[in-house]
Amino acid sequence: MSRCLGLVFCLILILPLQAREHWVYSETHPYICGYRFKKLCRTLLDEYGLRLNPQGQTGYYYVKTEHVPLFFSQFLPEENFVLITHNDDRGIDESYLPFLETENLVSWYALNIKMEHPKLHALPIGICNFAKFDSFEEVVKSKTAKSKMVYANYKIANNVAERTRCRELTGVPLAKNKPFKEYLKDIAKSYFVLSPEGNGIDCYRTWEALYLKAIPIVTKSTHMERFKGMPILIIDSWEDYKNLKLSKELYERLWQEFDMTKVPLDSFIDEN
Structure with a gap:
């Protein structure tokens, strides 16, 4: 009492x-x-x-x-x-x-x-609470053509060991830092986006990619395994990246008719 x-x-x-x-x-x-x-x-x-x-x-x-x-x-x-x-x-x-x-x-x-x-x-980390949502929504709703196979834009300092491994083992060069809206446009132009762990397991980038119709590539973890029903490409480690055969066909096979904007918030509570 x-x-x-x-x-x-x-x-x-x-x-x-x-x-x-x-x-x-x-x-x-x-x-x-x-x-x-x-x-x-x-x-x-x-x-x-x-x-x-x-x-x-x-x-x-x-x-x-x-x-x-x-x-x-x-x-x-x-x-x-x-x-x-x-x-x-x-x-x-x-x-x-x-x-x-x-x-x-x-x-x-x-x-x-x-x-x-x-x-x-x-639960997913989702989008940053303080993101510029007007810019985000504008890019989400745009009909952006895909022109880049794989995109990488992350800060090494947020997880030096993991993100250094990602950069070195994938060989995908890091894009330069740029304004948020331009960064979102780059994701929207890409078929796949590298999303190594940062301060935590889950990253905003993973969910930004899904909203922008790009497939995030992440490493295996208990947390990310719970989202297997989504078009997230999970590999055991960054050493396995070299075995991936990234292509438009692989993207279409994984993506199918998925639409992140139609995934309701409560689906992560009711169906998890």
Whole structure:
């Protein structure tokens, strides 16, 4: 009972902080992003504190991944609940097993999962919450002809070891840094896009590519394996890139009639 009273008290104190957050990013576009997963939940625990979201679903709790230990130690609900963690590059690995064994935790939907567990399900990182969505939508809706087989544009510094391997073993030169809209146009012109892991397993680039009708090439991981039903080319390691026979025909065979703009947000919750 004391835990429940503490939760209510904290919500009353911190609820006004909700006004500080810019929900507009997830209200004015249809693209999958972390904010939209957050908005599914009634109770939120993130950098703004503990708050109620009147639009969210009862029994759904959003927790920014860095606050998971705090949530389970201080704010664990007494009723059955669904947990969503996102907007943080941390991976969900074996150190989180004690939390997964919580009896009244029904399901946990998370970004960057690193292990198998019957309660644990993968969520995509989607598009950056603060992307220039007007530019993004303009390029998504354009009828861009494909003219480049494979495209690479990523910052080595975000994961030096992994991205250096990608660059050296694929031999695909890195494009120069350019404005966001021009970068998107380059993706839209490409059949395939290299998407090595960065700060986390999942990358915005993977989902930007899918929205722009390009096939991302990624390395195998527990997280990315959960999206096998999508046209994502998963290889065991960058050493295997040399065995790929990239072609327009391979692209068409993998892509078929896929349309990322028609994939609803809740499909990752209901069908994962």
